[in-house]
Amino acid sequence: xxxxxxxxxVKRAEVTRTSLIEAAERxxxxxxxxxxxxxxxxxxxxxxxxxxxxxxxGSKEGLIRATINERTSQIDKxxxxxxxxxxxxxxxxxxxxxxxxxxCELVEQDAAGKxxxxxxxxxxxxxxxxxxxxxxxxEITGLARAYALYDDMLAHLSxxxxxxxxxxxxxxxxxxxxxxxxxxxxxKRSLRxxxxxxxxxxxxxxxx
Numbered sequence: 001x002x003x004x005x006x007x008x009x010v011k012r013a014e015v016t017r018t019s020l021i022e023a024a025e026r027x028x029x030x031x032x033x034x035x036x037x038x039x040x041x042x043x044x045x046x047x048x049x050x051x052x053x054x055x056x057x058g059s060k061e062g063l064i065r066a067t068i069n070e071r072t073s074q075i076d077k078x079x080x081x082x083x084x085x086x087x088x089x090x091x092x093x094x095x096x097x098x099x100x101x102x103x104c105e106l107v108e109q110d111a112a113g114k115x116x117x118x119x120x121x122x123x124x125x126x127x128x129x130x131x132x133x134x135x136x137x138x139e140i141t142g143l144a145r146a147y148a149l150y151d152d153m154l155a156h157l158s159x160x161x162x163x164x165x166x167x168x169x170x171x172x173x174x175x176x177x178x179x180x181x182x183x184x185x186x187x188k189r190s191l192r193x194x195x196x197x198x199x200x201x202x203x204x205x206x207x208x
Contacts, residue, residue: 017056019045021067022112029118033064033126068123069138071106071116078102079142083149092206095149096199100173102142104195107181114181121178124171131170132163154206169202176201 023044027036038053038060047053057063082098083090090098106113123129135143147166154162176198180187189197 013056016045016047016052017066020047020053020056020063021070022115024063024067025112025115025119028064028122029115033122036060038063064123065137067116067119068134072134072138072140072143075102075106076140076142078105079146083142083145090149092150092153093199093203095146095153096169096202097195099143099146099150099170100177100195100198103173103177104191107177108191117174117177117181121174124174131167165206165208169205172201172205173198 020041023041024036027040027044039050041060041063042048042050042053045052053060053063057066079098079102082101086094086098103117107117124131132147134140135147150166151162154165157165176194177191180189180191180194187194
């Protein structure tokens with residue numbers, strides 16, 4: 001067997017994996033998590049092999065976790081860069097902008113970014129969604145760094161109150177950006193203005 005053969009197999013496997021993730025993003029953004037079947041994902045990805053999804057991800061739930069991980073890694077690299085630029089004494093607004101800006105930049109890139117944001121808006125409404133568990137499971141270092149700063153800045157609140165305000169602020173941010181992505185008409189506000197709106201709203205919540 002030549003070295004080209006296994007490399008070719010690896011490349012095909014990577015293409016298949018990517019196509020399944022992108023298909024899942026598109027369909028979930030369009031129909032919602034509950035209404036998308038594994039068969040539809042396979043068809044959308046152009047996969048005739050019915051076992052492809054199970055081979056790469058184990059299950060639909062495994063595919064969803066992988067989809068979150070794929071885009072999150074991309075976003076987290078940018079978030080770490082932003083945090084590195086903040087210095088030792090960032091303001092709460094700067095920390096929140098470091099949380100939100102990478103999402104906005106992803107949305108601006110292409111339709112896949114919008115699909116991911118809409119997909120994420122679906123994910124956060126699931127009963128078992130837990131952002132801090134996701135941070136730990138996928139080793140999201142930038143998000144972990146931002147939340148460490150965020151926690152310190154709200155240290156005067158009880159853990160329960162702090163986490164509630166942070167969770168509500170996060171949910172509002174994701175749903176605000178989702179609304180922008182799904183607007184059928186040209187949005188009256190720019191994406192940057194929507195980001196400022198989300199940050200200002202979160203500031204109001206956590207400072208209330």
